Amino acid sequence: MSRRYSGRIFNQGQQVIVSFTSSESPSAGESPSAAESPSAKPRFAIPLGVWGVVKEAARHVLRRPVIGIAAAARTADGRWVLVRRTDTGEWALPGGTLEWGEPLRVAIARELAEEAGVRVQELGGVAGVYSRPDRDLRFHAVTIVVHARVSEPVEPPNNPAEIAEVRLFRSTELPEHLAHGMTDMLHNARRAEVVWE
Numbered sequence: 001m002s003r004r005y006s007g008r009i010f011n012q013g014q015q016v017i018v019s020f021t022s023s024e025s026p027s028a029g030e031s032p033s034a035a036e037s038p039s040a041k042p043r044f045a046i047p048l049g050v051w052g053v054v055k056e057a058a059r060h061v062l063r064r065p066v067i068g069i070a071a072a073a074r075t076a077d078g079r080w081v082l083v084r085r086t087d088t089g090e091w092a093l094p095g096g097t098l099e100w101g102e103p104l105r106v107a108i109a110r111e112l113a114e115e116a117g118v119r120v121q122e123l124g125g126v127a128g129v130y131s132r133p134d135r136d137l138r139f140h141a142v143t144i145v146v147h148a149r150v151s152e153p154v155e156p157p158n159n160p161a162e163i164a165e166v167r168l169f170r171s172t173e174l175p176e177h178l179a180h181g182m183t184d185m186l187h188n189a190r191r192a193e194v195v196w197e
Contacts, residue, residue: 068143070095072189090179135181
């Protein structure tokens, strides 16, 4: 007999639930009836905040670039959506990192809702791909910037520890400098120039 283990991780409210099952399968020459049926192993819950820290630490330990997604987002009347970050106090494009198993289109809609409280009305093309390692001092990120048409904010940011404020800017009101190396990302998006590095 050989024992196999499988696990599931799923989000349940403010916790991540981890559960494992094990089963034995027959070795060569053994009858299938000798195999045990799957047996449940104990489940345990991890607070969502702790899970986020563990995932972020794993990214650094594994030393692989993080895939980021950011939106050059505008409302129907042409105003730009920016968020003020709490870590720098500066304005930034709304966005974040791709979750495991998440397509880019789902990620950008999620990040826009979480950080800016806006709803995607239309996703446009890619505005740029930015991968210079010194762009963001927190980690090496490959950031994909996409154009998006969005609603005006309908709710506050989900994480006030990360995002202090959301604001709509006319092109003449945009700040000169954005956080985490995003200044040229917005500049290039405004010029409709697709850039990759």
